[in-house]
Amino acid sequence: MNRWPDPDHALQALARIVSGCEGVQIAMLASRDGRPFVWRSAVAGDSGKLAAMTSSLTALGRTVLRELNAGELDHLLVEGQDGKLVLVGVPGLDGLLVLAVLAERRARLGLVLGHARMCVRALAPGA
Amino acid sequence: MNACHKLVFIGEPGAGKTTCIAALSDIAPVTTDVGCTDDLARRKASTTVALDYGEMDLGEQGMLRLYGLPGQERFRFMFDVVRDGAMGLVVLVDAASAQGLDGLAGTLATYADELRQRPFVLCLNKHPDPPMAFRERCMAMLRDQGLVAPLLVIDARSRSDLAQVFRMLCLLLDHGDYPVLDGERGGA
Ligand SMILES: Nc1nc2c(ncn2[C@@H]2O[C@H](COP(=O)(O)OP(=O)(O)O)[C@@H](O)[C@H]2O)c(=O)[nH]1
Ligand SMILES: [Mg+2]
Secondary structure: OOOOOOHHHHHHHHHHHHHHOOOEEEEEEEEOOOOEEEEEEOOOOOHHHHHHHHHHHHHHHHHHHHHOOOOOOOEEEEEOOOEEEEEEEOOOOOOOEEEEEEEEOOOOHHHHHHHHHHHHHHHOOOO | OOOEEEEEEEEOOOOOHHHHHHHHOOOOOEOOEEEOOOHHHHOOOEEEOOOEEEEEEOHHHOEEEEEEOOOOHHHOHHHHHHOOOEEEEEEEEEOOOOHHHHHHHHHHHHHHHHHHHOOEEEEEEOOOOOOHHHHHHHHHHHHHOOOOOOEEEOOOOOHHHHHHHHHHHHHHHHHOOOOOOOOOOOOO
16 A cells, blocks of 8 residues: 655655754655655755665665565665765555665764654654 | 676566566576556556566576666666676567557667667567567667667567577677677676
């Protein structure tokens, strides 16, 4: 079943990450098949491409975990010298939406992940 | 050990890429399909968002490593992920549906530059004998993009049909004039 969250409510949750977490550049909710649902950004960016990449990475992550019998995907982290991308699924939606948070180098990983988790919990049905 | 050859399947959503690799693979295929959330859901329940992977052993002729890509233009970047070492491309068309021609137009628009650089075969799938007008439209679309390729009518789930596609790619590689791309050809 597809239960899309209310877009305004979702945007508010994204705005809290972008303004509340140092160094976050983009927060986006992408559908599992790679389309942007809503996003907030502090910089210019190609939302369509980030959404597609988010779904590809998430699907590959799930596939790898399945092959390794390593259980359900919790989060994905891709970290480079100049930035990091954190992907976390919104619980309770059958994988329908994934939160992607792009942050610059100075952002603290623990804080970004913490904010991302808080955000997806706020978007889960019945939250 | 026999040589490995990497084949990349492209084509519109619904052309049959995932079905084909799952049917042909000797190993359990790697799939990355998820439920569709857009209009495509009316035509098919799931869609590939990263890649399909399978292996097909042709004995003497070698081993084929089969990579299927998502059909939507937004996943174009996945081609860059799998391109290294690809000996050729298989362009699948849904010849049973009126949307097949639009799908091919989209695929050609997205991949024309890549198709100029390596051999490919245009494969009409899902129809045992597509009308001549359909075939001619497909060839005209290739010409409009300045592309030349053999057109085969196949059942993409059939091993012998895919073996024929592979032989065709080998012929093209031997006799065609393609730039030798760094790190490509043969590929293991
Ligand atoms: N009749 C027929 N149906 C096929 C063939 N290949 C795929 N299909 C069907 O076409 C649909 C789309 O296939 P899929 O493999 O998901 O397409 P993809 O989007 O290109 O990966 C599925 O319902 C398949 O069962 C074929 O060779 N013949
Ligand atoms: Mg597919």
